Amino acid sequence: MSAAPVASLAMYDLPQLRPAIDRLWQAIRDRMRADGIAQVPDALAHDRPLETIWRDPALVLAQTCGLPFMTTLRETVRLVATPCYDLPGCDGADYCSLIIVRSDHPAQRIADLRGGIAAINGWNSQSGMSALRAVVAPVAGGPSFFRRVLVTGAHRDSLRAVRTGAADIAAIDCVTHGLLADHAPGECAGTRVLCRSPTTPGLPLVTAAATQDEVVQRMIAALEAVMDDPSLASVRAILHIKGIARLTAADYAPIRTMGEAAAARGYPALG
Incomplete structure (x- = not known):
């Protein structure tokens, strides 16, 4: 590694959660150093573009999204562990996407959204794009379902797009x-859950591909110690993290097969 190690926990980095995320990182950092991992940054890179962090x-x-982990980052990063959350839609290390519409939208099923406008956070997002494609594919009846796809850049912005019409x-x-429902409920106001997507493994914690096996095992041990530390219970509760799971890259295969299944139904791209 270079002389400038980098770390990021920005996937769920809401402003309201920044102090808790920083405290969690400090604990992880100190435990890693105590376990003999010398090159660990003092602070998280909160504002650096994630694509550059993942490829550093x-x-x-x-933490990265599962779709790029299984596609564009396959040769760049390696899996360390997967956080488990205690929120609706989570089951151990698995999670899903909630399909959201406005509270006053008449839709009762996905088919009722034909010809509408879909908001996605990005084309390379498992939860924002691929999960929606998987839900639409069985009823699409061809490659075109939505009138337009609006790329917002973030889940919060997609939620706002639905909320505002x-x-x-x-x-x-x-x-x-x-x-958001816990810490910024106003951002969910005026929307409702129409249905849920199929589950897949959640967002993995990764390290550079060249990281040695022994170091990865020390990282996992450090993470597990932090998850078991009673002095951090309030921090974990704020972030709704209940532990980590030792998954393998093979466990993420459902993310790839989800896209393949949509393509097999004649709906290879969200549109």
Whole structure:
């Protein structure tokens, strides 16, 4: 690794959660150093673009979306562990997306959204794009279902687009939705859950691909110690993290097969 190690826990980095995220990182950092991992940054890289963090050869630890983990980042990062959350839609290390519409939208099922506008956070998002595609594919009847797809850049912005009427539907990561409902409920006001997507493994914690096996095992041990530390119970409660799971890259295969199944139904791209 280079002389400038980097770490990020920005996938669920709501402003209201920043102090708790920083406290969690401090505990992880100190435990890693105590376990002999010397190159660990003092602070998280909160404002650096995630794509550059994920691809930095000095990456110590970051959380990424499962879709790029299984596609564009396959040769760049390696799996460390997967956080488990205690929020609606989560089951151990698995999670889903909540399909959101306005509270006053007449839709009762996905088919009722044909010809509408979909909001997604990005084309390479498992929870915002691929999960919605998986829900639409069985009823799409061809490659075109929505009149338009609006790319917002973030789940919170997709939720806002639905709330304000700029879009009719969005798939929101259930962890993001649960954290907003807990810490910023006004952002969920005026919307409702139409249905849920199938579950897949949640957002993995990854490190640079060149990180040695022994170091990865020390990282996992450090994470497990932090999850068991009673002095951090209030921090974990704020973030709704109840532990970590030791998954393998093979456990993330459902993310790839979800896209393949949509393509097999004649709906390879959200549209």
